[in-house]
Amino acid sequence: MPALNQNLQKLFAAAQKEERLGIGLMSGTSLDGLDIALCRFSGSGLQTKFKLINFVTIPYEESFKKEVQQVFAKKQVSLEQVTLLNAYIGTFHAELILQALAEWQVNPSDVDFIASHGQTIYHAPKRLHQQENYGNATLQIGDADHIAVKTGILTISDFRQKHIAAGGEGAPLALYGDVLLGSKPGENRVLLNIGGIANLTYLPADADYSKVMCTDIGPGNTLIDAACRAYFDKPFDEDSAIAYSGTVDETLLDALLHHPFFNENLPKTTGPELFNLDFVADAQQATRTLNIAKADLVATLSAFTARSIARFIGANFPVADLKLFTSGGGARNPFVIDHIRKALPNATIADTGELGINPDAKEAILFALLGNEALCGEPIAIGSNPAVLMGKFSFSG
Ligand SMILES: Nc1ncnc2c1ncn2[C@@H]1O[C@H](COP(=O)(O)OP(=O)(O)OP(=O)(O)O)[C@@H](O)[C@H]1O
Ligand SMILES: CC(=O)N[C@H]1[C@@H]2OC[C@@H](O2)[C@@H](O)[C@@H]1O[C@H](C)C(=O)O
Structure with missing residues (x-):
């Protein structure tokens, strides 16, 4: 059997660990800042044990908010600006993660994964756009390859697309x-x-x-x-x-x-x-x-x-x-x-x-949990929601 490449080997190793350190990121519709939650996990699904180790919201500068607001929730925007922001936000979030880890004295190489929500710039369920030929759609930017390469940490992202692909509206997760x-x-x-x-x-x-x-x-x-x-x-x-x-x-x-x-x-x-x-x-x-x-x-x-x-x-x-x-x-x-x-x-x-859940950290913890599921969980049926594992993997090298 051919050997797994180094990325898949690392992925396997992270999924099989007894305990994992994961970071959940949330940058919400309020555009107030990046929520970063560092959590320790063991197990998965309804048997998951988790502990919030550290949490911070790093506020965004007004100039950054203004740039995102130019394309946020707007029907007509500059496609160039969206393209530039997609790469920029990924790199920027990576910098903020490294800053938080340095403050917490945690070595990036000890972190098994990052689960990144990205920045929603447009949410278009069919109930909103009402165009016959199109279904539910949503767009989060801040490409995770930039986060993975800059931090050296396996990054899981773009959770909402699978929810839509499996019949949901991409939210709430x-x-x-x-x-x-x-x-x-x-x-x-x-x-x-x-x-x-x-x-x-x-x-x-x-x-x-x-x-x-x-x-x-x-x-x-x-x-x-x-x-x-x-x-x-x-x-x-x-x-x-x-x-x-x-x-x-x-x-x-x-x-x-x-x-x-x-x-x-x-x-x-x-x-x-x-x-x-x-x-x-x-x-x-x-x-x-x-x-x-x-x-x-x-x-x-x-x-x-x-x-x-x-x-x-x-x-x-x-x-x-x-x-x-x-x-x-x-x-x-x-x-x-x-x-x-x-x-x-x-x-x-x-x-x-x-x-026992910090109210400001809850959504970032959610994405860390979803990242842990993407690594080692099984799809779970809850309510009328799609039973799917969400997220895409970005490797650091
Ligand atoms: N002391 C306060 N007084 C009043 N409002 C506050 C206070 N602190 C925070 N807020 C409100 O909370 C908002 C930030 O909320 P939060 O970070 O939960 O939003 P978000 O994660 O961006 O949103 P979403 O969950 O929709 O993605 C601020 O924009 C402000 O409206
Ligand atoms: C498309 C999108 O980003 N939706 C967010 C937003 O912020 C709150 C609400 O609208 C919720 O549906 C969702 O986020 C949370 C984290 C969720 O999916 O549960």
Whole structure:
């Protein structure tokens, strides 16, 4: 039998180890920075044992955000800019990983794999584009060959394509990790992530994985952030200072909550391609609220996030018998969380820190888990999701 080449030998060795060190990377729709989670794994699937060793979010410079924003969630962009960014983001993420590893005094050669989400620049489920000849599609850039070559670490990436190829919308993938991290027999749980977009995983008390459900709900921080950028020259509404200084416009809020996306079948996905300031302006036009104070707009958009989340949970789950665990940057938005609490007075709400999961690190941990599965797992059927192993391998040499 011919010998395996060195890349495949390394891959085999990593997959067969008792314990593996893996890095999960997330660069989300909020474009706030790169989340880097260093985890130790043993086993796979529902028997995985994992420990978060180190975590950091390295914030992006404004100049980098602006470059990505030129192509982010836009129908018409410069193809040259996309091409340049694809290579640039891969190299840039590799530099940030090396910086984090140096700070943690971890030698790159001790890390078995990197699992990289990349940067979503366009998410186009068929429900959005509605073009007959095309199916679901999504695009994450930041090519992993650059990460692998620059760090010397086997890199797994582009997880969402397999989900689409096997019948999904490419998102949310959270359930694959949430089942492992968050389910507890005897408790109905919801793991709610409020990132740019809000999504959740429902974990039923009987631990019947066929009943697990994971879907996007609607906007998380994306509209709040967009309004802060456009009208206050701020990247986000820190500690809800602007929202608390304004008043919710109930007429506008009601119009926003009437968007047909909220009545579409589950599971479903969305993004800033739909929930953006043009959508808000249309609702303002229709309700003659174009002239409301900008602080009132931020308050209304914050209430919109909270109310759409609370309405979804109230309509779909047994609220009085439910534990809700929050994560993502929006879990640190007090206005949003207060409004969810008020709308769901009977639900128990805490952040995922109560489960021993750093709420800011959860999505990066998810990708590390998916990387571990790509190396040594088996496809698992959860809810209506495709039972597939996701991710593509990039070798360092
Ligand atoms: N102290 C705070 N007060 C208010 N909002 C905050 C605070 N800290 C973080 N946020 C919000 O959280 C956002 C970042 O959230 P997060 O990093 O979870 O998003 P993401 O991972 O990019 O999104 P997604 O999950 O959609 O991909 C910020 O843009 C901001 O809106
Ligand atoms: C296409 C894409 O990047 N979607 C993200 C986004 O951010 C939140 C929500 O929209 C979710 O569907 C998904 O990310 C998480 C990590 C997921 O797949 O579970």
